[in-house]
Amino acid sequence: MGDVLVWVIWIVAAFACLGSGVAVISFSNPFFSALALIGNLASLAVLYLLVSAEFVAAAQVLVYAGAVMVMFLFVIAYVGGRADAPFEGGPSWQTLAAVIAGGVILVDIVIALGLTTSGRLDDEAEVAVDFGGPAEIGSVFLTNHLLAFEITSIVLLVAAVGGVILGSERRR
Amino acid sequence: MMGPDVSWYLILSSFLFTVGALGVLLRRNPLIVLLSLEIMLNAANLALIGFARHLGDTAGQVFALAVMAVAASEVVVGLGLVVALNRNRVPLDVDRLSTLRG
Amino acid sequence: MITTAWICLLSPLAAAVLITLAGTRISRRLAGYTATASVLVSFVAALITFFRLLDEPSEERSHVSTLWTWLSAGELEIGLSILVDPLSVFMMLVVSGVGFLIVGYSIGYMDGSDEERRYFAYMALFVFSMLLLVQSGDLVILLAGWGLVGLCSYFLIGYDQERPAAIAAAKKAFIMNAFGDATMALALFLLIQRLGTLEYGAVFDGIEGAGGDWALTLIALGLLGGAVAKSAQLPLHTWLPDAMEGPTPVSALIHAATMVTAGVYMLVRLSPIFEAAPEILDLAAGIGALTLLVASLVALVQTDIKRVIAYSTMSQIGYMFLGAGLTAYSSSMFHLMTHAFFKALLFLAAGIVIHALVAEQDMRRMGGLGRALPKTYAAMLIGALALAGIPPLSGFFSKDPLLAAALDAGAYGQLLWVVGIVGTFLTALYTFRMIFIVFGGEPSPFVREHLHRPGHTMPALWMAWTVGALAVLAAVGGWIQFSPFWHPISDFLDPVAEPGVHPSGLEDAVTSVLAVGLAVVGIGVAWWIYSARRAEVPRWAFGQQLLEHKFYFDELYDWAFYRPASWVANAAIDLVEGPLILGSIERLTEGTRLAATRLSEVQTGLLRTYALALGGGAALLTLVFLAVKL
Numbered sequence: 001m002g003d004v005l006v007w008v009i010w011i012v013a014a015f016a017c018l019g020s021g022v023a024v025i026s027f028s029n030p031f032f033s034a035l036a037l038i039g040n041l042a043s044l045a046v047l048y049l050l051v052s053a054e055f056v057a058a059a060q061v062l063v064y065a066g067a068v069m070v071m072f073l074f075v076i077a078y079v080g081g082r083a084d085a086p087f088e089g090g091p092s093w094q095t096l097a098a099v100i101a102g103g104v105i106l107v108d109i110v111i112a113l114g115l116t117t118s119g120r121l122d123d124e125a126e127v128a129v130d131f132g133g134p135a136e137i138g139s140v141f142l143t144n145h146l147l148a149f150e151i152t153s154i155v156l157l158v159a160a161v162g163g164v165i166l167g168s169e170r171r172r
Numbered sequence: 173m174m175g176p177d178v179s180w181y182l183i184l185s186s187f188l189f190t191v192g193a194l195g196v197l198l199r200r201n202p203l204i205v206l207l208s209l210e211i212m213l214n215a216a217n218l219a220l221i222g223f224a225r226h227l228g229d230t231a232g233q234v235f236a237l238a239v240m241a242v243a244a245s246e247v248v249v250g251l252g253l254v255v256a257l258n259r260n261r262v263p264l265d266v267d268r269l270s271t272l273r274g
Numbered sequence: 275m276i277t278t279a280w281i282c283l284l285s286p287l288a289a290a291v292l293i294t295l296a297g298t299r300i301s302r303r304l305a306g307y308t309a310t311a312s313v314l315v316s317f318v319a320a321l322i323t324f325f326r327l328l329d330e331p332s333e334e335r336s337h338v339s340t341l342w343t344w345l346s347a348g349e350l351e352i353g354l355s356i357l358v359d360p361l362s363v364f365m366m367l368v369v370s371g372v373g374f375l376i377v378g379y380s381i382g383y384m385d386g387s388d389e390e391r392r393y394f395a396y397m398a399l400f401v402f403s404m405l406l407l408v409q410s411g412d413l414v415i416l417l418a419g420w421g422l423v424g425l426c427s428y429f430l431i432g433y434d435q436e437r438p439a440a441i442a443a444a445k446k447a448f449i450m451n452a453f454g455d456a457t458m459a460l461a462l463f464l465l466i467q468r469l470g471t472l473e474y475g476a477v478f479d480g481i482e483g484a485g486g487d488w489a490l491t492l493i494a495l496g497l498l499g500g501a502v503a504k505s506a507q508l509p510l511h512t513w514l515p516d517a518m519e520g521p522t523p524v525s526a527l528i529h530a531a532t533m534v535t536a537g538v539y540m541l542v543r544l545s546p547i548f549e550a551a552p553e554i555l556d557l558a559a560g561i562g563a564l565t566l567l568v569a570s571l572v573a574l575v576q577t578d579i580k581r582v583i584a585y586s587t588m589s590q591i592g593y594m595f596l597g598a599g600l601t602a603y604s605s606s607m608f609h610l611m612t613h614a615f616f617k618a619l620l621f622l623a624a625g626i627v628i629h630a631l632v633a634e635q636d637m638r639r640m641g642g643l644g645r646a647l648p649k650t651y652a653a654m655l656i657g658a659l660a661l662a663g664i665p666p667l668s669g670f671f672s673k674d675p676l677l678a679a680a681l682d683a684g685a686y687g688q689l690l691w692v693v694g695i696v697g698t699f700l701t702a703l704y705t706f707r708m709i710f711i712v713f714g715g716e717p718s719p720f721v722r723e724h725l726h727r728p729g730h731t732m733p734a735l736w737m738a739w740t741v742g743a744l745a746v747l748a749a750v751g752g753w754i755q756f757s758p759f760w761h762p763i764s765d766f767l768d769p770v771a772e773p774g775v776h777p778s779g780l781e782d783a784v785t786s787v788l789a790v791g792l793a794v795v796g797i798g799v800a801w802w803i804y805s806a807r808r809a810e811v812p813r814w815a816f817g818q819q820l821l822e823h824k825f826y827f828d829e830l831y832d833w834a835f836y837r838p839a840s841w842v843a844n845a846a847i848d849l850v851e852g853p854l855i856l857g858s859i860e861r862l863t864e865g866t867r868l869a870a871t872r873l874s875e876v877q878t879g880l881l882r883t884y885a886l887a888l889g890g891g892a893a894l895l896t897l898v899f900l901a902v903k904l
Contacts (some may be wrong), residue, residue, distance in 0.1 A: 006175030014184050021188055021211050031202045037207050044214055050175055051225040056233050059240060068244050075251045076203060079258045091878050098197035100192050101890030108896045109186040115903060120265030124177065125228030132233055140230045152241045159245030166252030197886050266881045
């Protein structure tokens with residue numbers, strides 16, 4: 001019974017994920033695209049929950065969907081993105097070549113994954129209950145992956161500074 | 173684990189990645205392009221999280237958080253560029269930014 | 275003796291090289307003196323060689339001297355070798371002796387020409403080439419000399435580079451001679467294939483075993499082709515009249531005394547080969563007879579004084595071919611010698627006439643020059659009488675034994691004898707037609723206006739004494755051999771080429787009487803028509819047309835060779851050169867430009883295209899790697 005429920009939730013979340021992804025790239029109005037992306041992020045958060053990554057799911061919703069996408073929406077509203085013909089312009093072969101390239105990328109990934117993980121996808125590891133909880137994440141961040149933590153903070157700092165400079169008016 | 177095992181998540185992640193790639197290659201509005209980039213990054217995140225559960229190693233989730241932070245930074249810079257473009261009255265069309273024409 | 279032979283050969287070459295290298299640093303006169311002196315040195319050396327050769331018993335008079343071997347391929351060894359034997363020494367004397375007189379004459383004739391130095395360098399080079407030809411010790415050197423004289427002839431005919439007619443004549447001469455060179459070369463190839471050697475001695479010895487009849491016939495035919503081209507016999511004769519575009523001394527030296535006689539020399543030198551293919555010998559005699567007749571007929575209507583003499587040369591060499599073809603070798607050579615004397619005399623005296631009339635050569639404008647230029651008239655008269663074969667001048671002694679020999683050569687020979695006798699009448703006729711038109715009667719209006727008598731300047735003196743020397747030679751040169759009674763020349767030359775015909779005393783006498791008689795009749799007819807004007811030239815339109823167009827040989831060759839060749843050339847330009855060669859280049863450039871245009875469309879300048887390039891390229895590469903892994 002529990003398994004069936006998990007499966008159902010997974011299927012619904014997966015379709016929502018893909019559907020909103022396609023919607024992002026299909027809408028001509030950027031506002032709607034941003035909203036679709038929020039939906040995408042939400043369904044991804046559900047998927048994370050299913051895989052015992054609770055902290056990441058929470059961070060996804062709070063940071064990504066809450067902060068980053070809001071910023072996006074601010075800028076879209078400020079810039080006033082008009083609806084434009086989405087797939088036009090460029091040389092005649094652009095669309096076809098892009099679709100083909102996409103297909104090739106998909107095939108690539110599938111094959112690569114298949115090759116590297118051959119036969120090892122069956123045995124799963126057993127995890128504790130608080131596997132993806134904040135305590136676990138925090139302790140790993142501050143012990144094994146301290147360097148990644150520090151560098152990420154620096155990246156964030158640099159991005160903030162860059163954003164301010166980019167956004168400021170030129171001094172005349 | 174209950175539910176689908178890791179290979180399903182991987183397949184979903186690859187499809188999502190392809191969708192994001194198509195968006196980057198096909199859309200003209202730079203904002204939409206940035207959104208598509210986000211989709212690609214999220215697809216990678218999904219794969220990371222899936223593997224973290226499969227191998228029982230928290231490092232995957234830690235890495236996914238780092239990716240999220242970097243994605244946020246990149247969005248900040250990208251949006252700053254878009255705002256600067258708009259302020260200089262350059263039309264928001266990737267095709268118009270073509271001073272690289274030979 | 276060998277040394278003097280080498281000196282004889284190399285002296286004119288040294289002069290040619292010196293004149294060329296000195297360029298404008300020496301005066302034009304000095305170039306002339308250098309050339310003349312070198313040929314004189316040649317003559318003296320030839321004379322010494324001759325006397326040394328006489329010291330030896332007649333069986334041992336053949337010496338080969340090789341300077342070095344320059345080609346050694348398997349069994350074939352070819353070197354720069356010369357042969358000193360009676361025949362070659364005889365030719366050396368004639369070539370260098372007459373050559374000396376003519377080159378000396380040129381000092382006077384060419385005086386004032388801008389490029390005298392080039393002229394004398396070419397003349398010296400020509401004398402060297404001719405000496406190389408006659409002194410050759412094997413067939414390769416013979417061919418080399420053959421080609422070289424053709425080349426010098428081309429240079430000298432086209433000496434006046436400004437005149438298109440001269441250039442065209444030079445080209446014509448060279449091309450026809452090249453045809454002969456080609457047939458000769460083919461014959462030599464066949465000879466190498468059969469015998470593996472090209473030295474005279476070895477070839478003559480091995481002739482018997484040279485393979486079937488047809489091979490020998492082909493070889494002899496190829497060699498005859500070269501002789502016919504070089505000696506301007508039918509059918510390769512059309513270049514000789516045109517060659518008169520060259521300066522008169524050139525006509526005298528090359529186209530009368532020496533180069534055109536090379537064919538006769540070859541017939542005598544290579545007689546063993548020809549005797550092994552008797553049909554070819556008969557063919558040679560027949561060609562000689564035919565040419566003799568045709569040339570005499572055409573000479574009857576010529577209006578250019580030099581062309582009359584040219585056709586006369588063609589005709590006299592026909593006599594020599596006739597004799598050599600019937601194996602009367604020493605008689606042919608003797609006639610070659612006397613012919614060199616009187617023909618050169620005629621040309622050089624004509625040159626004085628042309629000079630006096632400021633380069634006018636058309637006889638119809640001349641007349642009455644006998645009173646204006648008495649000494650020239652006398653010289654030319656001597657030459658004409660010698661040519662007609664009137665005793666006691668040289669032509670009589672050489673021509674009649676030649677004809678008499680034909681009587682001894684069977685039915686075919688007797689037929690040719692008749693042709694030769696008729697030719698004597700025609701020879702006298704056309705020669706004295708020329709004499710009477712040019713020198714007889716009253717001075718024509720043209721002459722009165724333009725005559726410019728040669729004074730006693732240096733140039734004129736050079737012309738005068740050389741012509742005088744030749745006149746003496748033409749007059750008494752024949753006394754060296756009077757066939758049945760004393761014959762040192764035949765004795766000298768017979769060991770080299772044994773004649774196959776021996777005319778009896780009766781045949782000699784009959785021939786002489788007939789020939790002289792007909793010659794006198796010819797002179798009389800000429801006098802009747804042209805001098806005393808007692809009769810008009812008979813009008814026969816068809817005949818006149820035929821003769822004036824020289825039996826339409828030039829037109830025939832134009833139709834048979836020139837037009838097809840130029841058609842092929844034009845077709846090649848239209849079909850091959852244009853579309854294929856030029857077109858391929860054009861298409862190459864078009865293709866490259868097209869490819870470049872298409873490729874440049876990739877650089878759209880759009881971000882999206884570059885993103886596509888990046889992503890798609892990476893994807894493809896990965897695919898390739900994965901495929902390899904799989």
